[in-house]
């Protein structure tokens with residue numbers, strides 16, 4: 001069975017980010033793969049900001065015990081990791097970024113301690129979903145992709161898929177059949 005962790009990084013449930021993510025998850029469920037999907041609303045979790053104390057550089061672990069503990073285990077055990085975020089000030093939401101910053105633990109354990117706190121031999125597939133309220137611009141999501149690239153490298157996950165949707169403040173994703181069927185198809189082909 002393949003395990004997928006889907007992190008929903010919008011503070012708004014049942015809006016654009018959430019609905020687009022759900023459509024991908026629907027596709028994954030219909031893909032024929034034996035999958036166990038865990039969807040987490042970051043808004044409901046207690047995840048503190050990184051305080052740069054460098055304890056992960058000494059122990060390979062974060063000193064803070066909060067809801068990141070489960071997320072760390074899920075990254076380690078996962079075959080797929082999906083991050084869904086709205087575009088805020090040209091990058092990912094703060095809910096998403098706080099979670100990402102806590103992944104410094106992987107950088108420290110790998111490059112300072114040379115003792116990775118994640119299974120680096122496991123193959124994982126990553127997807128990033130992002131929605132922006134403003135009309136389409138060519139570089140609209142360019143502030144996110146280097147962040148996601150580094151994040152997926154930190155969790156030893158191959159950053160394979162992106163889904164971007166613009167102009168969601170004017171036309172929400174659920175009114176866009178083409179986008180929703182693309183998201184569904186990308187879910188169906190997630191591991192292919």
Ligand SMILES: Cc1cc2nc3c(=O)[nH]c(=O)nc-3n(C[C@H](O)[C@H](O)[C@H](O)COP(=O)(O)O)c2cc1C
Nearest residue numbers: 010012015016017086087088089090132133134168
């Ligand atoms: C704090 C904040 C910052 C935003 N910054 C941007 C932005 O830089 N570019 C953009 O296209 N939309 C921006 N938006 C609009 C959101 O991306 C848009 O409303 C999106 O649909 C929110 O996702 P949701 O519907 O899942 O909550 C911003 C919205 C908020 C609340």
